[in-house]
Amino acid sequence: MFQRDSVGGTFTIAAVLCAVCSVVVSATAVGLRDIKDRNEQLSFQREVLTVAGKYDESIHKPTDIPELFKAVNSLLVDLGTGLPATSDKVKLDTFNLKKVSKDPATSVEIPTDKNLAGINRREEIARVFLIKKDDGSLDQIILPVRGKGLWSTMYGLLSLDSDAKTVRGLTFYEDGETPGLGGEINNPKWKATWSNPECPKVLFNEQGNVDIAFFKGAVSCDADDAAHRFEALAGATITTRGVENMMKYWLGDHGYGPLLDKVKQGEFTNSVTAAR
DSSP states (O other), X not given: OOOTTSHHHHHHHHHHHHXXXXXXXXXXXXXXXXHHHHHHHHHHHHHHHHHTTOOOTTTOOGGGHHHHHTTEEEEEEEXXXXXXXXXXXXXXXXXXXHHHHHOTTTEEEOOGGGOTTSXXXXXXXXXXXXXXXXXXXXXXXXXXXXXXXXXXXXXXEEEEETTSSBEEEEEEEEOOOOTTTGGGGGOHHHHHTTSOTTSOOBSBOTTSOBOOEEESSOOOTTSTTGGGEEEOOTTOHHHHHHHHHHHHHHTSTTTTHHHXXXXXXXXXXXXXXXXX
């Protein structure tokens, strides 16, 4: 006969409660998975639209995101050739950066001398985003970038003008940097220094080499070489260095270099048209 007040009874009741709670939690997690995935997708789409200057929280609502995102062209690109790509292993509609970049079947090891961003591996095929003008010509190209900061891998989006060298915007959608210090990469004021049309930032010099440098304090538009100077994060030297190294890696020949060369030469947009 079952004795509730016995030691065995206590353990039995505890075990039953644990089992019931586990079932409830598991069922809830499965039931909410689609909602979670959808919210994450909308959040990422909002970041793409924001860095492109197509989403303004003072004007738009979250429910506007799906309609606004229709103006964004998503594309898979072979980072080795810089050309549009198709693959049986990587699909555009199910693309997951973290999975693709870590799976040996869909990623490559970064040589030590090129591993400036400290991420060790990078995807063979990347997902990038294009914004077109009304006449169908390229307006912006948005590139996912990532690199090691002080405490975390910082995941961001860099928007470049159709010249493939002038910055239109920068945002970070995931990081674990120190709030108030390295976490200032999320400060709208700091991000605005990357996208000021009156003081445009240019990532390459006339020879086509990556040319960026970070300095303490605000950078005056009248300063010598102001187009290549960026404001460092106060009190966050390692995070600032992480942003700098991230840019140098992804803009280099092992990152988006081949793609950006194709854009500058007009070959990329032609290949996109041909692929369609």
